[in-house]
Amino acid sequence: MKKNNLLRNSGLQSMLASVMCILVGLLVGYIALLIINAEGAWEAITTIIKNYFVYPTELAQMKYLGNTLVKTAPLLMCALSVLFANKAGLFNIGAAGQYVVGAGTCLYMALGLQLPWWACLLGAIVAGALLGALSGFLKTQFNVNEVISCIMFNWISLYCVNMLLAKVKETTSPYTLGLRANAPQALLPGMGLGEYFSNNQYVTIAIPLAIIVSIAIWVLLEKTKLGYELKATGNNKNAAKYAGMKENRNIILTMAIAGGLAGMAAALLYLTGFEQWSTSQASVPGMGFNGIAAAFLGGLHPIGSIFSSYFIQHITAGGAYVDKTLYCAQVSDFISSLIIYLCGFVLFMKVAMNRGLDKADEKRKAKKNEGGKK
Amino acid sequence: MENYAVEMLHITKRFPGIIANDDITLQLKKGEIHALLGENGAGKSTLMSVLFGLYQPEEGEIHMDGKKVEIRNPNDANDLGIGMVHQHFKLVECFTVLDNIILGVEPCKNGFLQKAEARAKVQEISERYGLQVDLDAKIEDITVGMQQRTEILKMLYRENEILIFDEPTAVLTPQEIRELMQIMRNLAAEGKSILFISHKLAEIMEVADRCSVLRKGKYIGTVNTKDVTPADLSRMMVGRDVKAKVDKDDAKPTDVVLDVKGMCVASKRHKKNAVNDVTFQVRRGEIVCIAGIDGNGQTELVYGLSGLEPLNGGSIEMCGKDITKLPIRKRSTMGMSHIPEDRHKHGLVLDYSLEDNIVLQRYFEREFTSPLGFLRRRNIRKYAERLIEQFDVRSGQGPITRARSMSGGNQQKAIIAREIDKNPELLIAVQPTRGLDVGAIEYIHKQLVEQRDAGKGVLLVSLELDEVMNVSDRILVMFEGEIVGEFDPKTVTVEELGLYMAGAKREGKA
Numbered sequence: 001m002k003k004n005n006l007l008r009n010s011g012l013q014s015m016l017a018s019v020m021c022i023l024v025g026l027l028v029g030y031i032a033l034l035i036i037n038a039e040g041a042w043e044a045i046t047t048i049i050k051n052y053f054v055y056p057t058e059l060a061q062m063k064y065l066g067n068t069l070v071k072t073a074p075l076l077m078c079a080l081s082v083l084f085a086n087k088a089g090l091f092n093i094g095a096a097g098q099y100v101v102g103a104g105t106c107l108y109m110a111l112g113l114q115l116p117w118w119a120c121l122l123g124a125i126v127a128g129a130l131l132g133a134l135s136g137f138l139k140t141q142f143n144v145n146e147v148i149s150c151i152m153f154n155w156i157s158l159y160c161v162n163m164l165l166a167k168v169k170e171t172t173s174p175y176t177l178g179l180r181a182n183a184p185q186a187l188l189p190g191m192g193l194g195e196y197f198s199n200n201q202y203v204t205i206a207i208p209l210a211i212i213v214s215i216a217i218w219v220l221l222e223k224t225k226l227g228y229e230l231k232a233t234g235n236n237k238n239a240a241k242y243a244g245m246k247e248n249r250n251i252i253l254t255m256a257i258a259g260g261l262a263g264m265a266a267a268l269l270y271l272t273g274f275e276q277w278s279t280s281q282a283s284v285p286g287m288g289f290n291g292i293a294a295a296f297l298g299g300l301h302p303i304g305s306i307f308s309s310y311f312i313q314h315i316t317a318g319g320a321y322v323d324k325t326l327y328c329a330q331v332s333d334f335i336s337s338l339i340i341y342l343c344g345f346v347l348f349m350k351v352a353m354n355r356g357l358d359k360a361d362e363k364r365k366a367k368k369n370e371g372g373k374k
Numbered sequence: 375m376e377n378y379a380v381e382m383l384h385i386t387k388r389f390p391g392i393i394a395n396d397d398i399t400l401q402l403k404k405g406e407i408h409a410l411l412g413e414n415g416a417g418k419s420t421l422m423s424v425l426f427g428l429y430q431p432e433e434g435e436i437h438m439d440g441k442k443v444e445i446r447n448p449n450d451a452n453d454l455g456i457g458m459v460h461q462h463f464k465l466v467e468c469f470t471v472l473d474n475i476i477l478g479v480e481p482c483k484n485g486f487l488q489k490a491e492a493r494a495k496v497q498e499i500s501e502r503y504g505l506q507v508d509l510d511a512k513i514e515d516i517t518v519g520m521q522q523r524t525e526i527l528k529m530l531y532r533e534n535e536i537l538i539f540d541e542p543t544a545v546l547t548p549q550e551i552r553e554l555m556q557i558m559r560n561l562a563a564e565g566k567s568i569l570f571i572s573h574k575l576a577e578i579m580e581v582a583d584r585c586s587v588l589r590k591g592k593y594i595g596t597v598n599t600k601d602v603t604p605a606d607l608s609r610m611m612v613g614r615d616v617k618a619k620v621d622k623d624d625a626k627p628t629d630v631v632l633d634v635k636g637m638c639v640a641s642k643r644h645k646k647n648a649v650n651d652v653t654f655q656v657r658r659g660e661i662v663c664i665a666g667i668d669g670n671g672q673t674e675l676v677y678g679l680s681g682l683e684p685l686n687g688g689s690i691e692m693c694g695k696d697i698t699k700l701p702i703r704k705r706s707t708m709g710m711s712h713i714p715e716d717r718h719k720h721g722l723v724l725d726y727s728l729e730d731n732i733v734l735q736r737y738f739e740r741e742f743t744s745p746l747g748f749l750r751r752r753n754i755r756k757y758a759e760r761l762i763e764q765f766d767v768r769s770g771q772g773p774i775t776r777a778r779s780m781s782g783g784n785q786q787k788a789i790i791a792r793e794i795d796k797n798p799e800l801l802i803a804v805q806p807t808r809g810l811d812v813g814a815i816e817y818i819h820k821q822l823v824e825q826r827d828a829g830k831g832v833l834l835v836s837l838e839l840d841e842v843m844n845v846s847d848r849i850l851v852m853f854e855g856e857i858v859g860e861f862d863p864k865t866v867t868v869e870e871l872g873l874y875m876a877g878a879k880r881e882g883k884a
Contacts, residue, residue: 223748223749223751224747224748224749225737225738225743225747225748225749226747228730228737228749231723231726232723232726232734235723235724235725235726236719236722236723236724236725238719238720239719239720239721239722239723239734240723241682241702241720242680242682242702242712242714242720242721243702243703243706243734243735244681244701244702244703244704244705244706244735245703246701246703
């Protein structure tokens with residue numbers, strides 16, 4: 001009875017819905033490319049899908065697969081941050097800001113204080129968690145909508161971090177000092193993982209760590225009392241209150257965990273030395289916002305997010321290889337944003353699928369009942 | 375050929391899982407009052423929604439004056455002269471009565487409202503049918519009865535010939551009900567055709583000429599009310615004989631379980647207290663019922679008792695301990711069970727499985743949560759299965775059924791199972807039978823009496839006078855946030871209660 005219908009399985013449903021969205025997104029992207037410049041459209045869209053496969057040798061392919069993965073890890077963490085808050089009925093648009101304070105904290109601890117990698121990682125998590133908790137606190141105490149406070153904090157964090165990291169930047173550029181040269185103790189350990197990716201030095205424990213965390217989040221949500229409470233609050237605040245759950249505590253805790261995940265995201269990127277922070281950047285890094293898309297494309301499921309994060313990072317990286325003589329530089333972002341936009345339809349697809357199944361089920365049951373009675 | 379104003383012929387409407395209307399035929403004569411009788415879920419509302427253009431039937435046709443008509447949306451229905459007074463009035467609270475009546479069909483000249491013209495017309499109508507209203511009063515300031523008259527005037531102003539009343543008496547006092555009956559008779563005498571939806575037999579017997587009965591989506595029959603007894607109708611509606619009375623012995627109240635003194639709860643709607651200086655007790659072994667018309671502070675009273683809202687003043691003691699300031703969880707673990715008024719808002723997490731809803735009040739106990747904070751899924755399953763069995767909660771997939779997909783009656787049973795199995799000292803049940811069929815109502819009443827006989831205190835809040843009279847051992851009437859009278863159901867009459875519920879009489883304080 002339980003497994004009467006494979007299509008009923010909500011995991012499979014989410015996957016199907018996501019795949020459908022991706023296909024529709026690619027199709028719409030292709031049409032857009034056709035409109036801009038029909039000649040190179042097919043090549044461009046295949047380039048985006050191919051990503052690192054555009055390189056002829058396996059060695060190079062593996063290396064750039066490594067690079068894609070390096071950026072997938074933080075994206076996954078941001079997606080987890082968003083989906084975790086979402087399960088409790090909160091919209092953590094502040095993942096971007098929590099990511100920023102995470103980056104600021106870990107880079108300053110690494111470069112300024114010369115602390116080891118695990119301390120920097122921990123620092124980033126704590127910083128993100130504190131910022132998240134602050135949004136939660138404002139919501140519970142003063143009824144400030146978390147979306148508003150989060151957006152404000154995104155900007156406040158950006159400028160504070162820019163100021164802080166200006167102390168550890170290169171003298172001739174706005175970028176922070178290279179981690180490899182100036183704070184090698186803060187680099188995340190590679191554990192020899194890089195060897196599998198043509199000695200890509202940026203491939204570190206960050207990648208398995210992110211996957212472990214997503215599994216942990218899944219366990220937390222599905223198997224624990226806390227997850228039960230948070231989801232109850234998210235689904236029906238009134239019923240949660242009626243059942244005596246501590247709404248305020250849960251909101252603050254949720255935001256703290258979500259913030260911690262976003263802070264960790266930054267550490268998993270910046271402590272690989274893959275990127276340096278530009279202290280002159282005037283916009284909040286997109287990683288946190290992309291996390292929203294990855295979370296929804298992943299069906300708001302921690303495990304689904306692993307794949308959706310990879311996919312989004314894959315096409316974003318692939319976009320970089322599009323022929324810039326035919327298309328302007330923004331075209332890759334444009335295509336990926338189209339696909340991401342269509343990810344919003346994941347829920348719609350799921351609902352539509354369920355309706356169809358419901359109808360079929362009920363009809364069958366009605367027939368059975370009639371037959372069984374007399 | 376008889377002259378029918380409306381004929382709904384062989385209407386079939388399916389929803390996923392149920393056939394809401396299965397080949398139903400309803401014929402409404404010109405100038406008659408035709409009752410549509412059925413339990414909740416019998417398909418009355420669906421049928422009316424089809425007539426009003428809200429649903430399209432899969433099969434069947436609608437004829438008016440012998441001609442086939444298509445009703446695709448409520449506008450079509452309006453154009454055909456079909457008007458409806460909904461159970462929950464559709465009025466703009468901060469508009470005057472006149473504004474509400476002309477809303478949507480405002481007489482205009484060059485873009486300016488011609489209110490004088492409208493006023494004259496409304497006055498003429500209200501005199502003709504004896505519908506007294508104050509045209510300049512705001513909706514929020516007038517009584518429910520007057521609001522209903524406003525709704526009726528709205529239909530008449532639009533020159534509707536077919537008037538549908540959807541459970542119009544649910545919110546009225548006995549006195550107001552009598553007035554409404556008179557109005558309906560006047561309307562019918564003037565040639566209007568009235569469809570009167572109800573599950574109250576006495577009203578149907580009194581006012582309707584004919585009555586059509588639905589049961590579980592099927593058409594049972596149409597009878598002249600002159601030729602039948604209420605018992606006949608009841609049998610047609612339920613399909614079997616129904617006990618009108620709840621079986622119970624006299625109450626033997628003992629210790630005080632709940633002691634409320636001078637309780638005040640603030641209102642969300644106005645500046646005054648929704649519950650004002652309320653004092654009462656509930657003892658073990660008795661069912662105390664709070665009667666009153668909806669919106670007189672009953673909801674807030676229960677919020678205050680359960681801890682959902684803080685008190686503005688006064689104190690609450692349960693089993694001798696002061697719980698005025700205790701959080702909800704504490705009250706619950708101390709032995710307060712609460713069957714909430716709105717099972718979708720408070721009672722259930724609709725997207726949770728049945729088993730997760732069944733442990734909603736107990737999930738944190740050692741039996742269901744390990745010391746490390748992991749849920750003991752196996753125990754939850756076992757516990758849920760036991761309650762499902764014991765309380766006969768029916769669902770598609772057992773413990774893993776999503777609460778959302780269950781029927782209202784079974785949702786309510788799940789809540790009752792959860793709250794009763796907690797083995798409470800005090801059971802607060804708010805409208806526990808709302809929207810349920812007769813079978814389920816009987817069952818729930820039996821459970822309440824069983825709890826009483828097991829020595830629990832039961833506080834029942836109900837808007838249904840039948841329920842109040844049948845189940846309770848002691849009746850407290852609430853009016854405008856205050857308790858205005860205490861009665862013994864054996865000695866008081868419904869009419870007497872009605873006077874108190876409407877605020878016409880009150881005990882004690884003048």
